Amino acid sequence: MGYTRVHANVREYDVFARKARVEPLRQVGSVVAPDDDLAMAYARATYDEERWVEMMIVPRDAVIRLWGPGESES
């Protein structure tokens, strides 16, 4: 993806959160960091403006996509 920034090796993480237990988790953004520690710190610093009851991050390379926009379900 061409993210080098200041770190030699970085991963992208998607950030998910919800405001109430009854809501589904939704993607609120993403962060780029060299490891889980910094990704957690960045996610919390960047996206904690709302009163989330839950927040989690997922390394984007751990996500398995079945199909995307414009692709057929096959």
Add this chain to the structure above:
Amino acid sequence: MRYAEWCIAAPSLEADIAAAAMGLDDIGHSRVLYGSLRELGTPDGPDEGSYSNVPYLDRPWTDWTQFVAANAVLDSAFSIMIEALVNGNVEVLRSRLRKMLQEERYHYLHGRSWMREAKAAAAVDQAWREALEWFGPEGGDVDGFKAEGKLAYPVRDLHRMLQERVGGELPETAIDWSAWDGTRRRTAPGGIDQATLDMLQGLAEKRYMPAGG
């Protein structure tokens, strides 16, 4: 305050944002701590010329490694002391300071990760020494508070906890306690630079006020 100075100067945009967020957290923490002090009957603080800060905060940091060392070592020392108070027997502090620990966890994660990246050994040595000075000597006031139950851990445990949190090799540090100022919890003389003091007291902002305003 020193965190805030880096909110447009850190190595990446994410680190800028984290510096600003951690600065805001710590301003909130000072407000809670001053409020608790007042409630516990401590008279309002020393005059502005004698802030009881660690020497590390006297001058703006000129290098990112100084930020990293302050974040990983001094912020952790502060969190460990807060933890000792939360687990102590002073009810006001037990209940009020708990939220700080949740926020400080992210300061720690930030510092720990950057420690792996930044070659901050010299800055870490300095921060480690100042953290030990801030904890104070064994058998001193902190151990006295531990004996009374106000703090959950003695100085020896505070050192061990900080060492575990910072990790790696930390220098054997001999501190000349005869030069130690028990009120300001440091051996080095000096204090915060004038420009920062002006900002802290709102004097810097006054320059921008309309005349007579």
